[in-house]
Amino acid sequence: MPELEVAGKRWTVAPASNLLDALNAGGCRVPFSCRAGSCHACLVRCLAGEPADARPEALSPAQRAEGWRLSCQCLVVQDLRVEIFDPRRDGIEADVISVDWPATDVLRLRLQPCRPFRYGAGQHVLLWNDEGVARPYSLASVPGLDEALEFHLDCRLPGQFSDRARRLLPGERLRLGELHGGALHYDPAWDARPLLFLASGTGLAPLWGLLREALRQHHSGPIRFIHLAHDSSGHYLAGPLGALAAAHPSLEVRLVTPAELPEVLAQFRLVSRQTIALLCGHPTGVEDFARRLYLAGLPRTQLLADSFLTRDA
Incomplete structure (x- = not known):
């Protein structure tokens, strides 16, 4: 039976278990959204061992060389030592510039990263709030055209991230996951x-x-x-x-x-x-x-x- 290790904690999982499910079942709170390898919310870094990866092409060669894997696309087939994406270590602080409502159920959030942040139009990034909740959101902004990063949040239904976002004020801070995902782009x-x-x-x-x-x-x-x-x-x-x-x-x-x-x-x-x-x-x-x-x-x-x-x- 393969074993998972995260931050010194080890436990046994069934062979060919989905890595994302095994991590969350073990109390690791790995965020996820699409479960299709597109949103990149479930990134983890493999420090020892190698999972069976159904979509290796979903990450760049540089990301894979650093050990990053999309846990939703991986199966545990041998012992693994994994590091969870930590927004305090791996993320970028961003100041809330403005929050407004272009429609009654759509919140428009503009953020200014505290250091250079490279992205492409159409990509999405992981947003972490001060309560430790993370969600992937697509960028509405365009590099070179817009000074701030812009996101549109659907607030028709309650949600852990959107409920906190409703109360955000200019000057507060979120964190951004620097590893981007998404299938959309312009060529x-x-x-x-x-x-x-x-x-x-x-x-x-x-x-x-x-x-x-x-x-x-x-x-x-x-x-x-x-x-x-x-x-x-x-x-x-x-x-x-x-x-x-x-x-x-x-x-x-x-x-x-x-x-x-x-x-x-x-x-x-x-x-x-x-x-x-x-x-x-x-x-x-x-x-x-x-x-x-x-x-x-x-x-x-x-x-x-x-x-x-x-x-x-």
Whole structure:
């Protein structure tokens, strides 16, 4: 039976146990969200031994060389000594610059890191609050365009992180996980290809950043941007999106509610096979968008998606 060791504590686990589950069952409180190797919330560093890794490509060679592994994708097949990501040691302090509500259930949080923080548009990072609760959130900001890091938090339901975030004040501090994740990005090689952005709810956050990144790089192909919200009040960036569409004739923005969604989905059969589709939001919406696009003939390799999961209510 393999043994796990963390901070001097050792215990036996069943062979081929999921590493994330085994660590949390042992009281280690490893955060997680997607369980698909995308959000990178469950990073741990292997100090001795090697797990069976189902997605080694999900981390960079440099990260893997340092021993980092995504615990949700690993099985315990031999004795392992593991170090849990520690925000006090591995994280970056960030000051709360502002907190506001662009919609009644969407909290916009802006942070200023206390030291240089490298990231790309569309990525997400791990946020730790002063109560020791961590969650991955996508960045709505763009490096070089925005001075602060911007996040959009869905606060429709109670949650350990969002409940504390409601009470944040300028001047308070959070910590950032410096190791970024996410499937979404903009590639300058896509310059002339049609882009299709599909966001639901606060899945709008990373796609807002990627849209501005594409326009900053003078994307020459047509861009269609669709945001699905539970009702019209949920289109919390309607004004900024409309302003961008007015300034860029190649950009079409459509704001839809569930009642209008069937008409939008029916139009997917007209999507060019050269299109690059970027999807983000609740898993149900993302999966429906992806399935419709695939049935319309869009190759899977041209579809990039991130899903948001709610861990606690």
